[in-house]
Amino acid sequence: MLIGGNWRAATATYPVRDPYRGTVVAHAPRSSLADLDAALDAAVAAKAEAAATPAYERAALLRRAGKLLVERADSIAEIMARETGKAVKDAKAEIVRSQDTLSLSAEEAVRIEGEHVPLDASAMGAGKICFMLRFPVGVVAGITPFNAPFNLACHKIAPAIAAGNTLVLKAPPQSPGVVHALAQIFVDAGTQAGVLNVLYGDEVGPALVRDPRVDFITFTGSSRVGAEIKAASGLRRVALELGGNGVTIVHEDASIADAAPVCARNAMRLAGQSCISVQTVYVHRSIYRDFVDRVVAEVKKLKLGDPLDPTTDVGTLIDERAAQRVESWIAEAAKAGAKVLTGGKRNGAQIEPTVLADVDPAQKVVCDEVFGPVISLLPYDDIDTIFRTISNGRFGLQTGVFTKSMEIAIRAVRNIRTGGVILNGSSTWRTDQLAYGGVKDSGIGREGPHYSIRDMTEERLVLFNL
Numbered sequence: 001m002l003i004g005g006n007w008r009a010a011t012a013t014y015p016v017r018d019p020y021r022g023t024v025v026a027h028a029p030r031s032s033l034a035d036l037d038a039a040l041d042a043a044v045a046a047k048a049e050a051a052a053t054p055a056y057e058r059a060a061l062l063r064r065a066g067k068l069l070v071e072r073a074d075s076i077a078e079i080m081a082r083e084t085g086k087a088v089k090d091a092k093a094e095i096v097r098s099q100d101t102l103s104l105s106a107e108e109a110v111r112i113e114g115e116h117v118p119l120d121a122s123a124m125g126a127g128k129i130c131f132m133l134r135f136p137v138g139v140v141a142g143i144t145p146f147n148a149p150f151n152l153a154c155h156k157i158a159p160a161i162a163a164g165n166t167l168v169l170k171a172p173p174q175s176p177g178v179v180h181a182l183a184q185i186f187v188d189a190g191t192q193a194g195v196l197n198v199l200y201g202d203e204v205g206p207a208l209v210r211d212p213r214v215d216f217i218t219f220t221g222s223s224r225v226g227a228e229i230k231a232a233s234g235l236r237r238v239a240l241e242l243g244g245n246g247v248t249i250v251h252e253d254a255s256i257a258d259a260a261p262v263c264a265r266n267a268m269r270l271a272g273q274s275c276i277s278v279q280t281v282y283v284h285r286s287i288y289r290d291f292v293d294r295v296v297a298e299v300k301k302l303k304l305g306d307p308l309d310p311t312t313d314v315g316t317l318i319d320e321r322a323a324q325r326v327e328s329w330i331a332e333a334a335k336a337g338a339k340v341l342t343g344g345k346r347n348g349a350q351i352e353p354t355v356l357a358d359v360d361p362a363q364k365v366v367c368d369e370v371f372g373p374v375i376s377l378l379p380y381d382d383i384d385t386i387f388r389t390i391s392n393g394r395f396g397l398q399t400g401v402f403t404k405s406m407e408i409a410i411r412a413v414r415n416i417r418t419g420g421v422i423l424n425g426s427s428t429w430r431t432d433q434l435a436y437g438g439v440k441d442s443g444i445g446r447e448g449p450h451y452s453i454r455d456m457t458e459e460r461l462v463l464f465n466l
Contacts, residue, residue, distance in 0.1 A: 001029050001200060002183045004042030005193025010035060014201065016176060019085040019316040019349040020307055026083070028176035031199035033207055036168075039197040040213045043139045043166040046194025051136045051164045053192070058162055059106040064189040065158075066102035069095060069182075076150065076181045081307040083175040084146055085316030085349060088308050090270055091150075098154045100432040105158035105449040112163065112453060117461075129464040134457040136164035137237075138215035141208050143229075145221045146174040146318050147273040147371075152220050153179050155432075157186065157196060159452035165216075168197045170208055174318050176200045209233065216456055223369075223395075223441040230444070239445035239455050241437055243369040244397030246279035246427040247390050249412070251383060252286045254402035258424075260294035263400075266428035267375035268302055268353045271314050275442070276398050278426045280359075280366050280376050282386045288379040292357050295377065296341045299353045314373055316349040323349045326372030330354055333363045333376070343373070361389070369395070383408065384415070391417035397438035400426035418442070 001008045010029030018025045029035075077092035084091075114133040119125025142156035149172055160167040171179035183198045199208075209217050210232050218239040219229050226240040246267075250259045267278040283291045307315035317323045327346040333356055334340050343354030351372050359366055359376040366376050380386050390399055398420040401412045413421050419438035422429045430436050437446040445455055 001031055001035055001039075002187065002196060002198040003035065003039045004045070004197065005187075008035070008038075010200070014173070016083055016174070017319075018082045019319050022348070026177050028173070028200045030201040031170075031204045033204065035199060036204040036207055036211075039168045039199055040139065040208075040211055042194040042197055043168050044213050046192060047136070047138050047166045049192060050161075050166050050195050051138075053164060055110045055112065055164075058164065059109040061189055061191060062102045062106035062109065062158055062162060065185050066099045066106070068185045068188055069099055069102065072181065072185065076178060078308065079177045079181060080150065080175065081315070083177055084149065084318055085307050086270060087312045087315040089310055089312070090315075091307075094148055094151050097432065098151045101151060101154040101449065102158045104433050105162040105453070108159070108449045108453050109162035112457060114459070127466055129466060131462055132459045133462060135460055137456055137458050138165060139213055140165045140167045140456055141211075141214040141217045142167055142169040143205055143208070143217075143219045143221065144169065144172055144179070146172040147270060149175040149178040150182060151432075153182050155220075155447055155452065156218050157182070159449050160456055161191070161195060162449065163453045163456040165456055166195050166197075168199065168208060168214070170199050170205050173200065173202055206232070218452070218455070220447075223443075226443060237455065239437075239447065239452065240443040241445075241447050242275070242397075242441060242443040244275045244395045244427070244438060244442050245367070245369055245393070246275075246277045246397075248278050248281045248400035248426045249383065249386055249402065250281060250283045250287070250291060251401070251403040251405065251408055252284035253404045253408075254287070254424075255404075256287055256291050256294060259402040260291055261298045262426050263375065264295045264298035264355075265302075266426045268299060268314050268373045269428070271317055271351070272373040273317065273371050274428065275369065276428045276430065277371075278375060278400070278428055279370050280378065282378050282380045284383075285379040285381055288377070292341070292355075292377050295375065296355050299342055299355050299375075302353050304350060304352060314350075314353055317351060317372055318349070320349045322372070323351050326351050326370060326374060329364045329370060329372075330356070330374060333359055333365045336360045336363055338363065338365075338376070367393070384411075387412065387415040391415065394441045395438070396440040397442040398422060398427045398429070400429070419446075
């Protein structure tokens with residue numbers, strides 16, 4: 001554990017297993033409430049110095065960390081592949097991409113701005129000067145998931161540091177080694193003691209988000225846990241990036257040659273373990289059969305195999321229990337009439353890339369978050385009905401719409417209630433500067449350095465009576 005600038009052993013550990021081989025790859029600390037107390041004390045003790053650190057120094061720290069990140073990408077990618085079963089080429093891409101998160105945060109650190117408030121609109125305000133300034137919130141609590149353990153941790157750490165805060169980060173229990181390597185990068189880059197504190201295991205999470213020393217909570221994970229955090233947060237602000245069911249629409253005028261491979265690959269990438277992974281595709285009936293055939297052909301090109309093999313496209317799910325759940329959802333859909341056109345079988349923690357057609361919309365593979373390599377294809381006749389179906393659903397993260405019609409595109413933007421509408425792309429589209437987040441059960445707030453820093457600072461009004 002990293003607490004107050006020092007590495008500290010825990011009184012207990014737990015084994016971390018390679019989901020492909022089943023072997024133990026690490027023993028991680030099981031942080032206790034006493035460890036949490038020490039980490040929060042360290043964060044509180046460091047917050048005044050962190051807030052007073054000039055923006056250019058915070059930016060320089062983030063740039064140094066970004067350089068180290070690239071130098072160590074290969075070794076950290078192997079850790080990620082062993083801990084999570086992610087294909088190693090995807091793991092390396094995640095780590096290298098995270099340099100953008102750090103560099104963007106460095107850029108934002110030096111342009112945190114307030115605003116002038118014009119008061120001449122009223123007699124009482126006439127002649128006075130007023131403006132808003134932004135200040136660090138203080139102590140940030142961050143909790144990150146296993147599916148993008150490096151990049152999503154960067155999305156908590158880098159904006160918090162850029163804004164002048166301190167952070168207590170709870171790493172995902174399934175991939176602690178990846179976060180440990182990231183913490184080492186920040187230590188080696190010269191992060192001040194107490195600015196970044198890292199804990200492990202499951203025990204400290206609930207106490208962390210309830211502790212009054214925490215000023216802001218940022219969480220990425222399931223909708224269920226997000227609701228629990230929201231209930232525990234009281235009057236403190238939160239940023240919750242939660243689940244989704246990855247809906248994409250392919251309209252009758254769309255290019256099937258463009259849309260089919262994008263949907264197929266973005267359904268299976270990361271073994272479907274992304275909250276914006278393409279999960280459900282509504283396809284206009286006039287092009288449905290052709291689209292289905294093309295998706296199946298594309299999915300069959302993907303290689304399922306050893307995550308450490310650089311030619312593997314699809315590795316494992318996070319563990320065998322997760323794979324068993326996905327397997328049961330596929331079986332339920334098939335029993336209700338869905339056609340399993342390819343895949344559907346499980347081997348340990350691996351699920352074959354699976355294409356389902358003619359799926360009952362009431363099935364879990366459509367309504368809930370699969371979080372596995374499964375794509376469900378459904379025909380439609382009236383696109384406005386699909387807009388209403390998406391908007392009335394419990395999730396609202398991102399929706400993709402393939403169409404050549406400007407009218408359809410504008411109607412989609414106006415009528416689909418999700419955090420993002422991706423035109424001529426699938427639901428699976430994110431760059432690190434994006435205002436990324438959802439509505440309804442998909443969360444609160446937006447992630448991306450500019451938006452996270454806005455959340456991790458608070459406004460203070462300054463008024464000159466002249």
